[in-house]
Amino acid sequence: MTSVRDRIGRPLRDLRISVTDRCNFRCVYCMPKEVFGKDYQFLERKELLTFEEIVRLARIFTEHGVRKVRLTGGEPLVRRNIEQLVEMLAAIPGLDLTLTTNGSLLARKAQALKNAGLHRITVSLDSLDDAVFRRMNDVDFPVTRVLDAIEAAAAVGLEPVKINTVVKRGENENSILPLARHFRRTGHIVRFIEYMDVGHSNGWRMNDVVTAREIVDMIDSEMPLEPLDANYPGEVAERWRYRDGSGEIGVIASVTKAFCRDCTRIRLSTEGKLFTCLFATSGHDLRALVRGGASDLEIGNAIAAIWKRRSDRYSEIRTENTAGLKKIEMSYIGG
Ligand SMILES: C[S@@+](CC[C@H](N)C(=O)[O-])C[C@H]1O[C@@H](n2cnc3c(N)ncnc32)[C@H](O)[C@@H]1O
Ligand code: SF4
Numbered sequence: 001m002t003s004v005r006d007r008i009g010r011p012l013r014d015l016r017i018s019v020t021d022r023c024n025f026r027c028v029y030c031m032p033k034e035v036f037g038k039d040y041q042f043l044e045r046k047e048l049l050t051f052e053e054i055v056r057l058a059r060i061f062t063e064h065g066v067r068k069v070r071l072t073g074g075e076p077l078v079r080r081n082i083e084q085l086v087e088m089l090a091a092i093p094g095l096d097l098t099l100t101t102n103g104s105l106l107a108r109k110a111q112a113l114k115n116a117g118l119h120r121i122t123v124s125l126d127s128l129d130d131a132v133f134r135r136m137n138d139v140d141f142p143v144t145r146v147l148d149a150i151e152a153a154a155a156v157g158l159e160p161v162k163i164n165t166v167v168k169r170g171e172n173e174n175s176i177l178p179l180a181r182h183f184r185r186t187g188h189i190v191r192f193i194e195y196m197d198v199g200h201s202n203g204w205r206m207n208d209v210v211t212a213r214e215i216v217d218m219i220d221s222e223m224p225l226e227p228l229d230a231n232y233p234g235e236v237a238e239r240w241r242y243r244d245g246s247g248e249i250g251v252i253a254s255v256t257k258a259f260c261r262d263c264t265r266i267r268l269s270t271e272g273k274l275f276t277c278l279f280a281t282s283g284h285d286l287r288a289l290v291r292g293g294a295s296d297l298e299i300g301n302a303i304a305a306i307w308k309r310r311s312d313r314y315s316e317i318r319t320e321n322t323a324g325l326k327k328i329e330m331s332y333i334g335g
Contacts, residue, residue, distance in 0.1 A: 005308070011264055012066060013065055014070065017070070020048070027102075051085045053272065060300045061303065071099040100124065104141055107145065121153050124163070125143070129174075130144070154187070165191065166193045176192065176218055176219065206255075225243065234263065237252050
């Protein structure tokens with residue numbers, strides 16, 4: 001099956017599916033409490049794509065080149081019976097299936113997810129320091145439970161576990177070295193992510209970004225690093241290995257080194273809107289097609305047409321002007 005290509009020749013390869021817009025954390029950079037408080041209107045159940053609808057769409061996407069599906073959110077493990085969805089998606093041949101979670105519910109779900117056919121997992125963790133971690137998740141969630149979850153995932157074979165760390169200046173740059181030290185020699189791969197200006201709610205300022213270069217220099221000065229080649233074209237993390245062979249890390253320079261040029265990702269929101277860029281301002285309503293009785297062929301043609309029209313490269317053309325644009329929250333569209 002050949003991949004459909006967009007206006008600048010990028011193939012469609014990865015599909016991120018947000019399975020819920022809800023989350024049990026209120027990370028300061030993603031769902032700050034001032035915005036996502038008690039009165040916040042989350043989607044109603046009937047608005048969510050059902051598992052059957054998600055799987056049907058995923059199957060159609062694979063016919064247009066998608067080889068990898070990542071389940072995300074919100075917090076994907078708060079969606080009831082998520083392991084059933086994993087099992088249904090795992091039945092699609094040739095699909096690499098993975099999931100990003102905050103780890104809070106993972107220890108008790110890891111085995112079921114593995115049994116259902118999940119291949120790998122990414123766990124977000126911003127600090128080993130309990131006080132810093134509790135402040136960043138802003139729901140007083142203890143770090144030990146996420147660490148236990150990471151070990152539970154590795155123990156059932158969801159390996160290598162990737163650990164996502166968003167670095168925000170003034171919050172957790174002092175956590176970079178302890179995280180690197182802790183996960184060296186474990187086989188788990190920490191990926192440090194530059195804090196991005198997604199959505200409207202996180203009050204982003206360039207000063208808050210600790211750059212990938214700073215992060216690499218900081219680690220390299222204590223634990224010497226050397227660059228590694230990408231695993232595949234379009235990989236977002238720049239890979240580095242410890243010179244003594246004790247493991248690898250990644251840095252995701254989403255702000256300082258935009259990777260739009262190689263971006264092969266498309267995003268399906270919780271209620272079935274399709275976004276061709278994390279920074280897109282509006283989505284294409286696939287749910288209307290699905291619930292309106294469109295055939296697989298019609299839906300496939302719509303997806304191909306949307307991808308062929310795609311020319312997004314927001315991060316590369318980031319300017320002052322973009323600050324005024326309508327943006328989509330990360331917790332809605334999935335990271
Ligand atoms: C939106 S979350 C969804 C999945 C799950 N709740 C989790 O936290 O892993 C996906 C990823 O996006 C990252 N993220 C959220 N807001 C971000 C921001 N402003 N800049 C960079 N990464 C961000 C999170 O740290 C997480 O690793
Ligand atoms: S980053 Fe993940 S865990 Fe944190 S608030 Fe956003 S969706 Fe929830």
